Amino acid sequence: QVQLQESGPGLVKPSQTLSLTCTVSGGSISSGRFYWSWIRQHPGKGLEYIGYIYYSGSTYTYYNPSLKSRVTISVDTSKNQFSLRVSSVTAADTAVYYCARQGIGVAGDWGQGTLVTVSS
């Protein structure tokens, strides 16, 4: 059973960069079958797809067009982790951030989520 766990600062100052890491256990991030995703949920709102990285030797990334200029998703195969960076954050980036694993022919898995608050 694959488990995903988000980690990172719970408080980020406006204009700074939000950085989160998702640690994957019980499966290899290099398997090449999965899309390693970041999703967020603003307080009391619906789910928003931030983007994903597909890794199989080379990488392919997808970013939500509304966030594309500020978002980077990367993978560290040596640590079996993938990461999210969101630059120039504002209060509008305050949300619960989830990492997730999705793939063809599988239901996928989610982390438990981590709340990130943008405030001075």
Next chain:
Amino acid sequence: QAVVIQEPSLAVSPGGTVTLTCVSSTGAVTSGHYPYWFQQKPGQAPRTLIYETNNRDSWTPARFSGSLLGGKAALTLSGAQPEDEADYYCLLSYGGARVFGGGTKLTVL
């Protein structure tokens, strides 16, 4: 970017049947959109109910089923239980892009 539309709220009686739908602004939803359905209860992370139109996750009760219905993705709950009260989200793929619907708040009363 496409917009994915769900009913904001629905209600069903215990033991009753309800269908939630997922509409794409670009036209008919097909199996090529790989529809997913997620359930989220208050304070919890979402979890996958249905993947790729009609496949249940290992934990998904048989009373939940996914389908394509009249150009929409559909999630049908037959024999609603109180514990099914939750928010439900669909997710559609558009080539490499992924777009969530706005979610449906399902009340069982």
